[in-house]
Amino acid sequence: MTGYTRANAWNSGGTFNNQDLLWYAKGVGVMQSRTLDDPNSWWFFAAIHGEYVSGKETGYPGWAYIPPAPSVPTSPLPSPDVLKQYWNQCQHQTWYFLPWHRGYLIALELQLREAIVSLGGPETWSLPFWNYLGPDNEYHIPPAFTEKKLPDGDDNPLFVDARFGPKNDGNIYVLSPPVNQDCLGNDIYTGSSPNTPRPGFGGPETDFWHGGGRSGNLESNPHNLVHVEVGGNAPDNSIWGLMSDPGLAALDPIFYLHHCNIDRLWAVWNARGNENPTSDKWLKGPAATGDREFVMPKPQATAWVFTPQDVDAMSKVDYTYEGLSTDARASDTMSPVQKRLIRLGVNQVEAATMAPDTEKSSTELLGTHDQTLKVGSAGVRAAVKLNSTVKNTMLETLASAAKQAPDRAYLQLENVRGTRDANTLDVYVNGKSAGSIALFGLRRASLKDGEHGGSGLSLELDITDIIDALHLEQAFDADLLDVRIQPDQSISDGEEISIGRIGVYRENGS
Ligand SMILES: [Cu+2]
Structure with a gap:
């Protein structure tokens, strides 16, 4: 059933001439006028994602320390039961990331539509998306979000002070590279492997999971990178932007347009x-095994309990995306695997018929660097020692790519800990760029009394192309890989980012 169409926020120049944005602003204003303990309020909805109100934060990012606008309330709190049922639900670094956020957007959209209609606005209003990888200026935040006033002279509820951008200067845009949508080329939702399950497009298999561990490909890039680029840090480094931290992010109205785009990419x-998981554990969600349920407040104070299988197809939800049928046609006729095989010297006809069976893949440790690394502003360098037997096995598969699917290679920064999410690590292997990883979620994942005992985040990059290139240059015969890690943002005194271990893995495709 589709009735509503979620459209591009950059329509009509992304200004208040775009009626979707004008009415979004007015609807957000209505929700912001409600109290923190009201399940229909803007503040309650932000706390459903994550909050620093009910804990013992003494200073930023405690909600009491957020510089207005907006003026964020920290009281009255809902009853402990309501708080426990609804708050701090967001699912990150998990295969529930996509369905949970889809339900969250549906619930917010219902709230806003009701508020908008009560103001005399359009009954067909739907949440717009920000496609920062679209043409022309679309990598900039739509201008309606940076105006201090609405056209009628009222304060603009879409304006946020603590939003600093990738260069910390208040210029809000998305840098590409490193942001891309290469994740669409991965055809596995959650990789399966006996020793190290790969996160895949949609994230690793977990229980109810409020963050920590490994992000799926879509969550890693573009999702995490866009959060940290939009949020950024204050020019004096005193605080970070709301979007840079999961316990603050949903206070910023741009959050929902970013997530609408992530949801759109899932639909694409x-x-x-490509297919979603079919196991009961995913379809029925964590509540089916006695864990917390996914629940959202609907208007008129009713609770909507949902599971992934309630929202896992566009045929099950009441909206569609503008341009979806066009985006559904991949611009490339050749798959990433086919392109790789041709680079490795396999002729086109053979490459077209070879499809590696990633369902049955298995993963093996190829090399490690075991000492804890401390990342300072100048970056850090490590020599990853390779196991020569494993390396030779991988080399053989590369040399005989015409007969079998060659191995892939992944680099993982493991047990990464720190106190600030608003940073990105650029990783280089033997001088070649392996990509960038944002530290969204790092702070909470590092807290000793947090959900997973402070084991931090594990950040993964696909380095198959680099190993292929080294192999073709006949440079993949050394026993070491030279890994350099450079933070984008300076690290202040007393602040620290540490990496517990670097692991390099080979994955065989058959
Ligand atoms: Cu997000």
Whole structure:
């Protein structure tokens, strides 16, 4: 059933001439006028994602320390039961990331539509998306979000002070590279492997999971990178932007347009024929095994309990995306695997018929660097020692790519800990760029009394292309890989980012 269409926020120049944005602003204003303990309020909805109100934060990022605008309330708190049922639900670094956020957006959209209609606005209003990888200026935040006033002279509820951008200067845009949508080329939702399950497009298999561990490909890039680029840090480094931290992010109205785009990319991925998990554990969600349920407040104070299988196809939800049928046609006729094989010297006809069976893949440790690394502003360098037997096995598969699917290679920064999410690590292997990883979620994942005992985040990059290139240059015969890690943002005195271990893995495709 589709009735509503979620459209591009950059329509009509992304200004208040775009009626979706004008009415979004007015609806957000209505929700912001409600109290923190009201399940229909803007503040309650932000706390459903994550909050620093009910804990013992003494200073930023405690909600009491957020510089207005907006003026964020820290009281009255809802009853302990309501708080426990609804708050701090967001699912990150998990295969529930996509369905949970889809339900969250549906619930917010219902709230806003009701508020908008009560103001005399359009009954067909739907949440717009910000496609920062679109043409022309679309990598900039739509201008309606940076105006201090609405056209009628009232304060603009979409304006946020603590939003600093990738260069910390208040210029809000998304840098590409490193942001891209290469994740759409991964055809596995959650990789399966006996020793190290790969996160895949949609994230690793977990229980109810409020963050920590490994992000899926879509969550890692573009999702995490966009959060940290939009949020950024204050020019004096005293605080970070709301979007840079999961316990603050949903206070910023741009959050929902970013997540609407992430949800759209999931729909595009499905429309291209990729399949979601079919196991009961995913379909029925964590509540089926006695864990917390996914629950959202609907208008008129009713609770909507949902599971992934309630929202896992566009045919089950009441909206569609503008341009979805066009995006469903991949612009490339050749898959990433086919392109790789041709680079490795396999002729086109053979490459077209070879499809590695990633369902049955297994992963093996190829090399490690075991000492804890401390990352300072100048970056850090490590020599990853390779196991020569494993390396030779991998080299053989590369040399005989015409006969079998060659191995892939992944680099993982493991047990990464720190106190600030608003940073990105650029990683280089033997001088070649391996990509960038944002530290969104780092702070909470590092807290000793947090959900997973402060084991931090594990950040993964696909370095198959680099190993292929080294192999073709006949440079993949040394026993060491030279890994350099450079933070984007300076690290202040007393602040620290540490990496417990670097692991390099080979994955065989058959
Ligand atoms: Cu997010």
